[in-house]
Amino acid sequence: MVAKKRIGNVWVFIEQDGGRIAEVSLELLSRARELADQLGVETAGVLLGDRCDGLPQQLFEYGCDTVFLAQDPRLDPFTPLPYAKVIVDLVEAHRPNIFLFGATPVGRSLAPRVASCLLAGLTADCTDLRIDDFEDKASGTVFKNKLMQIRPAFGGNIIATIANSWQDPQMVTVREGVMPMPEPEAGRTGKVVKVPVELRDEDTVARIVERSKAEKAVNLRAAQIIVSGGYGVGSAENFGLIREFAEVIGADVGASRAAVDAGWIDHDHQVGQTGVTVRPRLYIACGISGAVQHRAGMSESAEILAINRDPDAPIFSIAHYGIVGDLNEVIPKMIKAYRSRV
Numbered sequence: 001m002v003a004k005k006r007i008g009n010v011w012v013f014i015e016q017d018g019g020r021i022a023e024v025s026l027e028l029l030s031r032a033r034e035l036a037d038q039l040g041v042e043t044a045g046v047l048l049g050d051r052c053d054g055l056p057q058q059l060f061e062y063g064c065d066t067v068f069l070a071q072d073p074r075l076d077p078f079t080p081l082p083y084a085k086v087i088v089d090l091v092e093a094h095r096p097n098i099f100l101f102g103a104t105p106v107g108r109s110l111a112p113r114v115a116s117c118l119l120a121g122l123t124a125d126c127t128d129l130r131i132d133d134f135e136d137k138a139s140g141t142v143f144k145n146k147l148m149q150i151r152p153a154f155g156g157n158i159i160a161t162i163a164n165s166w167q168d169p170q171m172v173t174v175r176e177g178v179m180p181m182p183e184p185e186a187g188r189t190g191k192v193v194k195v196p197v198e199l200r201d202e203d204t205v206a207r208i209v210e211r212s213k214a215e216k217a218v219n220l221r222a223a224q225i226i227v228s229g230g231y232g233v234g235s236a237e238n239f240g241l242i243r244e245f246a247e248v249i250g251a252d253v254g255a256s257r258a259a260v261d262a263g264w265i266d267h268d269h270q271v272g273q274t275g276v277t278v279r280p281r282l283y284i285a286c287g288i289s290g291a292v293q294h295r296a297g298m299s300e301s302a303e304i305l306a307i308n309r310d311p312d313a314p315i316f317s318i319a320h321y322g323i324v325g326d327l328n329e330v331i332p333k334m335i336k337a338y339r340s341r342v
């Protein structure tokens with residue numbers, strides 16, 4: 001009888017800064033939980049830093065079974081070399097099946113280093129993940145229970161599904177905000193495994209001398225209502241109308257890339273494939289055509305209202321409500337109507 005190969009667990013790199021866990025790590029834990037349940041394995045979070053003893057409980061409540069905790073002053077704040085060394089040692093010791101990272105600046109700098117040390121391959125910027133079988137058409141080999149790594153490709157014009165046929169772990173980075181934030185399960189517990197930190201001199205050659213943090217002007221990911229302006233707004237001055245509309249109805253301001261590229265608004269406000277992914281209760285798209293790259297960042301909004309003078313604009317195909325008209329006429333009327341009611 002041939003022994004059945006043990007399937008490794010599903011791991012998530014837990015990003016933290018100053019003891020605050022990045023939202024994307026919690027989003028990934030919930031998807032890791034689903035993938036692990038499907039495979040009949042466990043989830044683990046990989047948490048590095050210093051003075052992080054209080055954090056594992058939060059991770060258990062978001063679906064983590066085990067937390068691998070590596071603590072050392074040299075791991076705070078994040079620098080890629082020591083983090084990669086600790087994580088590669090850990091992967092080699094435990095061989096997870098799947099390893100998820102957030103596609104944040106930290107994840108984007110760390111995951112490729114880890115993948116290249118492990119010769120594991122990496123799919124960057126995934127927007128969805130699922131487990132499925134796939135057949136390598138060339139050899140006819142069927143691979144069972146593989147991670148389907150789904151992401152936009154060719155400038156966002158197609159959605160590609162990528163799978164590895166080679167050795168574990170299957171590694172991906174996942175965009176922030178594309179997976180829903182789960183509800184924590186209060187009181188859920190798990191296991192903490194303390195990881196010894198063994199660093200070589202070459203792992204600590206880079207030192208952070210000073211940190212300066214520029215706070216983002218807007219956090220669209222947390223916004224409940226977003227009024228977004230596109231190229232149809234026409235000018236930087238006219239973007240004032242979008243801001244006024246947003247202020248009156250208590251919304252945040254978003255934008256298409258065309259509006260950002262025109263210099264009418266800062267990139268922090270860009271929604272879409274190369275901007276942020278949002279899922280507000282209401283998204284109002286003003287003068288936005290609805291290109292696939294824009295839709296990639298907002299199509300999961302609970303309700304979408306589109307204002308566009310072109311009745312054939314693609315945005316109407318995903319909008320729940322549509323107004324065909326000139327935004328310069330429609331928006332002032334909406335502002336007036338709203339003001340008259342409150």
Ligand SMILES: Cc1cc2nc3c(=O)[nH]c(=O)nc-3n(C[C@H](O)[C@H](O)[C@H](O)COP(=O)(O)OP(=O)(O)OC[C@H]3O[C@@H](n4cnc5c(N)ncnc54)[C@H](O)[C@@H]3O)c2cc1C
Pocket residue numbers: 155156229230231232233255256257258259270271272273274275276286287288289290291292293294297307308309310313325326327328
């Ligand atoms: C790799 C890649 C990544 C990309 N990433 C992003 C991204 O993250 N986010 C993003 O948004 N785009 C992205 N794009 C660009 C995307 O393909 C589109 O070019 C962009 O979304 C178009 O922006 P827009 O709809 O504002 O402009 P347009 O396509 O020019 O549309 C303007 C719309 O305004 C309407 N309009 C004009 N005047 C008025 C008026 N007075 N009243 C009402 N309606 C009016 C027009 O009918 C039209 O539908 C990306 C492209 C590539 C190749």
